[in-house]
Amino acid sequence: xxxxxxxxxxxxxxxxxxxxxxxxxxxxxxxxxxxxxxxxxxxxxxxxxxxxxxxxxxxxxxxxxxxxxxxxxxxxxxxxxxxxxxxxxxxxxxxxxxxxxxxxxxxxxxxxxxxxxxxxxxxxxxxxxxxxxxxxxxxxxxxxxxxxxxxxxxxxxxxxxxxxxxxxxxxxxxxxxxxxxxxxxxxxxxxxxxxxxxxxxxxxxxxxxxxxxxxxxxxxxxxxxxxxxxxxxxxxxxxxxxxxxxxxxxxxxxxxxxxxxxxxxxxxxxxxxxxxxxxxxxxxxxxxxxxxxxxxxxxxxxxxxxxxxxxxxxxxxxxxxxxxxxxxxxxxxxxxxxxxxxxxxxxxxxxxxxxxxxxxxxxxxxxxxxxxxxxxxxxxxxxxxxxxxxxxxxxxxxxxxxxxxxxxxxxxxxxxxxxxxxxxxxxxxxxxxxxxxxxxxxxxxxxxxxxxxxxxxxxxxxxxxxxxxxxxxxxxxxxxxxxxxxxxxxxxxxxxxxxxxxxxxxxxxxxxxxxxxxxxxxxxxxxxxx
Amino acid sequence: xxxxxxxxxxxxxxxxxxxxxxxxxxxxxxxxxxxxxxxxxxxxxxxxxxxxxxxxxxxxxxxxxxxxxxxxxxxxxxxxxxxxxxxxxxxxxxxxxxxxxxxxxxxxxxxxxxxxxxxxxxxxxxxxxxxxxxxxxxxxxxxxxxxxxxxxxxxxxxxxxxxxxxxxxxxxxxxxxxxxxxxxxxxxxxxxxxxxxxxxxxxxxxxxxxxxxxxxxxxxxxxxxxxxxxxxxxxxxxxxxxxxxxxxxxxxxxxxxxxxxxxxxxxxxxxxxxxxxxxxxxxxxxxxxxxxxxxxxxxxxxxxxxxxxxxxxxxxxxxxxxxxxxxxxxxxxxxxxxxxxxxxxxxxxxxxxxxxxxxxxxxxxxxxxxxxxxxxxxxxxxxxxxxxxxxxxxxxxxxxxxxxxxxxxxxxxxxxxxxxxxxxxxxxxxxxxxxxxx
Numbered sequence: 001x002x003x004x005x006x007x008x009x010x011x012x013x014x015x016x017x018x019x020x021x022x023x024x025x026x027x028x029x030x031x032x033x034x035x036x037x038x039x040x041x042x043x044x045x046x047x048x049x050x051x052x053x054x055x056x057x058x059x060x061x062x063x064x065x066x067x068x069x070x071x072x073x074x075x076x077x078x079x080x081x082x083x084x085x086x087x088x089x090x091x092x093x094x095x096x097x098x099x100x101x102x103x104x105x106x107x108x109x110x111x112x113x114x115x116x117x118x119x120x121x122x123x124x125x126x127x128x129x130x131x132x133x134x135x136x137x138x139x140x141x142x143x144x145x146x147x148x149x150x151x152x153x154x155x156x157x158x159x160x161x162x163x164x165x166x167x168x169x170x171x172x173x174x175x176x177x178x179x180x181x182x183x184x185x186x187x188x189x190x191x192x193x194x195x196x197x198x199x200x201x202x203x204x205x206x207x208x209x210x211x212x213x214x215x216x217x218x219x220x221x222x223x224x225x226x227x228x229x230x231x232x233x234x235x236x237x238x239x240x241x242x243x244x245x246x247x248x249x250x251x252x253x254x255x256x257x258x259x260x261x262x263x264x265x266x267x268x269x270x271x272x273x274x275x276x277x278x279x280x281x282x283x284x285x286x287x288x289x290x291x292x293x294x295x296x297x298x299x300x301x302x303x304x305x306x307x308x309x310x311x312x313x314x315x316x317x318x319x320x321x322x323x324x325x326x327x328x329x330x331x332x333x334x335x336x337x338x339x340x341x342x343x344x345x346x347x348x349x350x351x352x353x354x355x356x357x358x359x360x361x362x363x364x365x366x367x368x369x370x371x372x373x374x375x376x377x378x379x380x381x382x383x384x385x386x387x388x389x390x391x392x393x394x395x396x397x398x399x400x401x402x403x404x405x406x407x408x409x410x411x412x413x414x415x416x417x418x419x420x421x422x423x424x425x426x427x428x429x430x431x432x433x434x435x436x437x438x439x440x441x442x443x444x445x446x447x448x449x450x451x452x453x454x455x456x457x458x459x460x461x462x463x464x465x466x467x468x469x470x471x472x473x474x475x476x477x478x479x480x481x482x483x484x485x486x487x488x489x490x491x492x493x494x495x496x497x498x499x500x501x502x503x504x505x506x507x508x509x510x511x512x513x514x515x516x517x518x519x520x521x522x523x524x525x526x527x528x529x530x
Numbered sequence: 531x532x533x534x535x536x537x538x539x540x541x542x543x544x545x546x547x548x549x550x551x552x553x554x555x556x557x558x559x560x561x562x563x564x565x566x567x568x569x570x571x572x573x574x575x576x577x578x579x580x581x582x583x584x585x586x587x588x589x590x591x592x593x594x595x596x597x598x599x600x601x602x603x604x605x606x607x608x609x610x611x612x613x614x615x616x617x618x619x620x621x622x623x624x625x626x627x628x629x630x631x632x633x634x635x636x637x638x639x640x641x642x643x644x645x646x647x648x649x650x651x652x653x654x655x656x657x658x659x660x661x662x663x664x665x666x667x668x669x670x671x672x673x674x675x676x677x678x679x680x681x682x683x684x685x686x687x688x689x690x691x692x693x694x695x696x697x698x699x700x701x702x703x704x705x706x707x708x709x710x711x712x713x714x715x716x717x718x719x720x721x722x723x724x725x726x727x728x729x730x731x732x733x734x735x736x737x738x739x740x741x742x743x744x745x746x747x748x749x750x751x752x753x754x755x756x757x758x759x760x761x762x763x764x765x766x767x768x769x770x771x772x773x774x775x776x777x778x779x780x781x782x783x784x785x786x787x788x789x790x791x792x793x794x795x796x797x798x799x800x801x802x803x804x805x806x807x808x809x810x811x812x813x814x815x816x817x818x819x820x821x822x823x824x825x826x827x828x829x830x831x832x833x834x835x836x837x838x839x840x841x842x843x844x845x846x847x848x849x850x851x852x853x854x855x856x857x858x859x860x861x862x863x864x865x866x867x868x869x870x871x872x873x874x875x876x877x878x879x880x881x882x883x884x885x886x887x888x889x890x891x892x893x894x895x896x897x898x899x900x901x902x903x904x905x906x907x908x909x910x911x912x913x914x915x916x917x918x919x920x921x922x923x924x925x926x927x928x929x930x931x932x933x934x935x936x937x938x939x940x941x942x943x944x945x946x947x948x949x950x951x952x953x954x955x956x957x958x959x960x961x962x963x964x965x966x967x968x
Binding site for chain 1: 564565566567568569570571572573590592593594596597598600601602611613614615616617618619620622623629632633635636639640656657659660661688689690691693901918919920921922923924926927
């Protein structure tokens with residue numbers, strides 16, 4: 001048993017729902033008790049979909065157990081096919097139905113339904129949402145792909161690609177697709193099929209007609225892409241085009257497989273991020289300490305962007321999906337940090353508090369953690385929240401995605417000159433640093449902390465960040481702050497104060513000093529100078 | 531297959547249960563069976579853990595249970611909640627470890643980390659019920675270790691047994707056996723049953739105090755270790771219409787229910803307070819003078835909302851069991867026309883007075899077959915449809931104005947001073963529909 005308050009991923013059948021909901025004319029008959037319908041609201045509320053997910057829940061009750069749950073399943077399947085007239089159905093069990101072992105696959109097969117019934121085995125007590133989505137997509141592709149498809153010779157026609165991976169409830173999948181299509185257009189590559197998003201079961205039939213596959217979201221599409229590689233000899237582009245550098249590599253990879261000239265796509269004049277990052281205003285971004293956590297694909301991409309395209313220092317990196325831990329380990333090694341691979345949000349919270357970052361890039365979970373710790377934060381990955389489905393175009397991929405990322409990550413930070421002014425005039429009664437970034441009242445965690453505890457001088461968050469530091473130190477023999485040094489510390493802007501306190505204490509301990517006075521504070525500053 | 535065939539398809543109507551309530555109401559009820567677009571009883575934890583400030587709810591279930599709790603509530607809760615899920619894994623099911631040992635380990639770790647917990651509920655789920663994990667035994671065993679510091683109780687919020695608010699019913703029913711005994715021949719005591727927002731509870735307590743009814747307890751108490759006493763001299767008022775099992779448990783300890791309308795709107799609240807006043811011998815003139823200001827405030831406040839709602843047709847899809855009394859309020863005090871009142875479970879005895887108020891053309895349905903229900907909504911075309919979160923946006927996209935049912939459970943809506951807030955919950959979607967020009 002695992003004790004969980006919040007989880008990063010839902011059960012695997014929710015992954016299957018993300019695939020089913022993304023597709024058209026596919027229906028999911030899910031053997032499940034009353035209550036599992038909660039999952040519908042993920043799609044109708046968080047993503048604001050105007051249609052119910054195409055899922056029929058068999059809805060068995062305690063009194064049905066041991067009697068006619070199998071019959072309930074068959075009735076529900078028959079009715080769903082008659083009512084919704086899908087081209088194919090997928091059938092499976094949620095966690096409870098898995099325990100009663102009704103075998104939806106066998107039951108559906110025995111019914112002789114007029115449409116293909118694709119059985120899903122999604123072990124609820126071992127696997128999670130992303131795995132469920134990947135397995136579902138793979139089973140759909142494997143069952144419905146027409147293996148007799150023969151590709152026409154390449155001569156005299158454009159290269160064709162499948163775009164694989166976008167689903168319902170995906171982080172910015174809708175907008176990423178627009179950017180990918182833009183790139184393929186510029187390269188003169190035809191889109192054979194986008195799947196699962198928007199594809200029908202019949203569309204999946206012609207998946208073999210493409211020359212190659214683009215694996216946009218490996219968490220969902222990699223399993224299917226590997227099967228397609230074996231079955232149709234379709235190579236795959238696995239570079240995920242998040243960030244300017246990755247987008248350039250992606251364009252090069254696609255151009256190579258398509259035999260196209262990459263120049264038009266590389267020359268996209270709307271790529272502003274490199275200049276925005278080079279312009280002198282951005283100098284203050286140098287070495288900002290950033291903590292990154294999310295699904296492995298987005299986290300790795302974020303770490304690269306942080307290091308290579310914004311000049312941040314990555315002070316923590318991790319992911320919740322163990323299946324892709326290898327990628328995180330490799331990137332963490334490049335960043336010189338210990339990889340954090342866990343789905344325990346309390347462990348993530350501890351790691352963030354210990355790292356004292358200046359910016360947190362994470363999921364909705366980290367957004368809550370950052371709010372609690374009083375740190376600026378931007379969301380880079382699922383799990384998602386209604387705010388992650390903005391009305392405006394807001395991709396992560398392609399050059400426009402990089403533009404969006406620049407804005408999203410930089411806006412929560414205190415801006416360049418403002419940072420200096422805060423340092424110089426900390427005692428200005430109208431300009432106290434607890435007010436937070438002047439341009440972002442709505443996003444400023446500091447303002448909230450102040451309304452809650454108006455008398456609190458030291459922000460609450462920092463006390464939480466460094467409990468050992470704020471506790472009376474004498475018992476443990478740790479160095480004690482003099483009143484004068486404490487006052488001086490408070491002149492340091494809040495967003496680096498926690499770090500300064502910790503560094504100074506570490507330095508004092510290292511030097512064996514029993515008291516931290518002004519001298520120690522400034523000696524430590526020199527010691528840790530970047 | 532024709533549409534009729536679909537309607538007759540999988541979900542044969544339930545066999546009508548034996549006429550328990552001796553034909554008090556001959557009104558026909560459409561009994562439906564099929565896909566239910568409702569939450570399971572675990573969802574009640576979201577308000578119960580806030581109401582009982584010393585209690586922690588540990589769901590023994592699957593990743594789905596954890597995901598439900600955070601999806602239904604997650605974004606609403608900022609502080610670390612007083613609930614969690616012990617997620618069962620393959621090794622628990624395959625017998626590689628003893629599930630009871632695992633549960634001990636999880637509970638001990640939890641209680642170590644949260645020394646503020648005084649009452650721990652082990653909450654059964656669909657999977658724990660299916661594998662017959664005995665949580666009563668676990669509660670007893672763990673209780674022996676952790677009492678008196680922590681009292682450990684159990685109930686089931688599983689979807690195979692409970693619908694949404696029935697989770698609260700199961701939880702309160704689990705508290706009844708541990709309520710202290712009220713000695714025989716004590717002075718009569720009043721018990722308010724059903725969790726109410728603190729502000730509403732305080733309003734009711736003030737009103738009872740004005741009437742001279744001093745001995746008033748609440749179940750649940752804000753502190754789960756301060757339960758009121760119960761015995762043959764207890765008279766209880768149900769504040770919520772979904773507490774069948776709790777009522778039975780209280781009757782089992784000798785308490786007697788005071789029959790009344792549920793306290794929604796001026797009429798409901800007056801009837802509910804009057805039931806207590808009569809039982810406790812409060813002078814009628816005094817009672818009238820105490821409720822008069824509240825009734826007048828309702829009259830003034832509703833007079834502004836009535837024009838927006840009068841004559842509007844409303845359908846309720848089954849959700850919280852609040853449907854019947856709320857519909858009565860909307861019909862009687864705001865002049866709305868009731869089309870269909872769907873409820874997951876219809877407790878005819880507790881709702882008898884409410885049902886008596888309905889006109890003959892109101893369609894009552896119990897249980898759900900969501901596809902057929904939506905077919906009826908499309909045919910009825912009500913002005914406003916009350917439904918769960920999974921259905922609201924799809925119905926809006928079809929051109930129906932909706933009200934999320936869950937807000938009715940999470941908002942203070944009982945009593946005189948919340949009557950207008952309650953009406954406003956229905957008026958706002960209609961006003962917004964008229965307001966928007968996009």
